[in-house]
Amino acid sequence: MEQPKRTLHELKIALAILRMNAVARSSRHRLISSSALFFCWRNSPPDTLIEVLQARITGRYAQDTFEDFIKRVEDITLGHRALDIEAFLSARKPSAAKIPSAIRNAEYKRALEDAVDIPEELYPPMQDGMLSRTSPDSELLDYPVISYSREPAQQIYTTYPIYYGTDRLLEPGRTVKFGGFRSEGTIAYGVAEVSIPHIHREGKLERPWLWPTQTKGNPNKHIVVHSNALLALDAWFTSAKEYLSHQGIGQDPSKKEGLLFIHGYNVGFDAALWRAAQLCHDLKFPGLMMCFSWASLGTPGGYPADEATVDWSAANLRQYLTHVTEQLGLSALHIVAHSMGNRALLSVLENWKLKPGTTPIHQIILAAPDVDTSRFKQIGQVFHTFEQVTLYASRHDRAIAVSRFVHSYPRAGDANPPLVMSSLSTVDVSVAGKDMFGLGHSYIADVSKVFRDLFYVVRHRHKPDQRAGITKRDEGYWELT
Template sequence: MYCTLKTFTKTRLFRFAFLVFLLPCLLLPPACSYSTETVGKHLAAGDTSKAHVEQDTSFDILYVTNRAPSTSVEEKLSYGATRGHSMAYGSVTLAHRGVSVEVVRISKHGEFPQSPYPIELTDRGPRRVPAVVDAHLSATAALQGEVSRRLAKAKRKEVVVFIHGYNNSFDDAAKATGKICNTLSADFVCVSLSWPAGGSGGAFYGYNIDRESGEFAVLDLKKAIRTLATADGVERLHLIAHSRGADVLLSALHQLGMESYMTRTSISERYKINNVVLFAPDVDLDVATTKLFGFVSDPDAPFGTRASPYGLLPPVGSLHLTVYSSPNNQALALSSALFGSVIRLGRLTSASIDSKAASANALWNNTQISGVADFVEYQGNASFTGHSYFLDDPAVQKDLDALLRGHLKAGNPGRPLIEIKRPFWKIIGRTSQIKRD
């Protein structure tokens, strides 16, 4: 028995050491000796045959961030990985340099007060400080005014918001948003919603730091979504998140869903949210399910001024969830092993429901009943880690374009999907060759 226990312990230690050894390769690609790519480098791999990709031209997107500002070597405004205590907004000018995209200039337009907003005591009780509320309302109006001005010039009166993942810099997030905007033929108003990720804590500790910074960002992310959605002229809001950004987004949507339910309406009606698209979501399946359905499934939750246990739920309207996952995603395999997850949402496949632990999960049961979700299995290997295929594989880009611009449902002609068993689909991506530098 002692030998068996000793062998088991050594095996577990070996597996853990091996995973930690691979961590820089899976989550920090530049640390590897292979020609893997960061998010920024993926932007150089676009399909140059597309008519909407113009050479050596500039364009700009909106940004909203709660990163602390920093100054670059050229004394230009930038944002680092440190947490800021106020939410700033402005524009990022991007330029095509051949097939790549570069950040040319960051222009700050304004910022919200430091949060949480202070409370003061009065003779009648506590209240928010009026001067801070005035500053908040002024910043809200200014940001919404900028959105409305851009909508007036856009082909579609719709806003696309991108929330990045772990270890992404501000510039990485802006470039990825620009790539998505180009994929959609620049028909939408595009916003990079950037939270303080990409610190210098190293491969292992850096992940934990980013994880907590994501939790820190939820309050501002919720505020930003609410502000963007209620700007004059917005007809639809599309939210796209990658990796750890998906967990941050789901937390914000959980809270916005509570707000909507308590006012007897749905999140799609109140905030015009049309599509929620999660690419390689780095979140545990059970955690994701709780954030998506935990509140509305609670019969004691107040619906207006009182609970309505047997009442009908608000209609979901046009809201649709699309989850892209891949069994070849090695970064999420490592994340799952480190955190003891049964399965990460970004590795969920139709085969997962064969396992007892996964089949007990209510995610697909609830989504099938409401008809609001599709799960797309990416069967390709577009990079060493298999984690950034949404930027690198034309098949995935084509499907995103068909979903958002074409308003096509899974199964409609024009979506490059093959049905497995609803709500599961598969998309055949390209297989990249991994070469040594």
């Protein structure tokens, strides 16, 4: 794979972090592990490295030090060995294949000393006997990082299995972890156990306030991923079928249905699982809950990279959907796509053919689609082949407004005015707030009305004229009241 080009500022920040790591004895005192930095350096799209690192750095000390590096990057100077370390970072030297052992090598540490010079004041504060800025045998001050790692004694939450597929690159480590980088075109399949606390409010995504997404959280208070297991494709099929068989006791046909969530821009892997579980809980969905997580970079500044990736992911989503509809024996499949995720889904649906004996796609919900309106109309010619296609749009969605400004063309998720076309049920949800599924954004109380409407679409397959809480406008669209 071709290595992305890095800027001088990115090189300075990377070498400064490696230099700090070299003088820290304990891993908990590093801004980010050297192995993780190497991984990000080699996989982050161009001009995104700083933001990618920032999203992964946790703890007050680490975040503050990183911010200081960014503010004073002009004061970080490179030495005559900088290109040697840069070549090592970019895997242009054979020794780069063994990163953990190489970064402990004395020659590597000497090269770092000659590669970068960090101003004295950018080093963390010292206490006698605790830190030497040049000695690798010293330790940095211990700054606490808040994290809930233990399960509470009393379990006041409900756990849901999420059967996912993802084309994200699996990151090195002892646990299953997917970041924002693309795989080599392969799809990983797995099952994650995600819990919803009993204090959960409809439409809300309970997470620790003002703490990084890497923080696990308290399952009695927050939505939490408890476990994540990768499975071979055949094992994934078997597990899903066994779950459906267990759910189907009593012969309720709805328990043989599947619900697939496809997230939008600026969404990490865990955040996609949180939202999938929240949808399953709020919609009281009794069947198989699934999630396709495309390789969103998961950072606000990653919009251009996400745009390129979601188009790349369409072929992988098609493969995932093919497996789901042909191998699981579902009686029906419903799909909820949000924001930019609609681009991949619509690209697949444009040429989707229902094969005899496979699962039909029934309800398709396009929430705030960040899709060119004219392109949406082109694809919309196939909407009549599905049971019902519902579009949720809002005049107050700031993300859609920004996209409209950037692209200079209207977006289908905008309601200025709402899009009206045959075989499409458009619902203007402007009264519900800024963003129905906006991960990390604020909510207002009326968002529950949107989930109420979604409940009747997914669970009961009601047409708009069968649903309370929405009214028909003369222009041909429906409006949340």
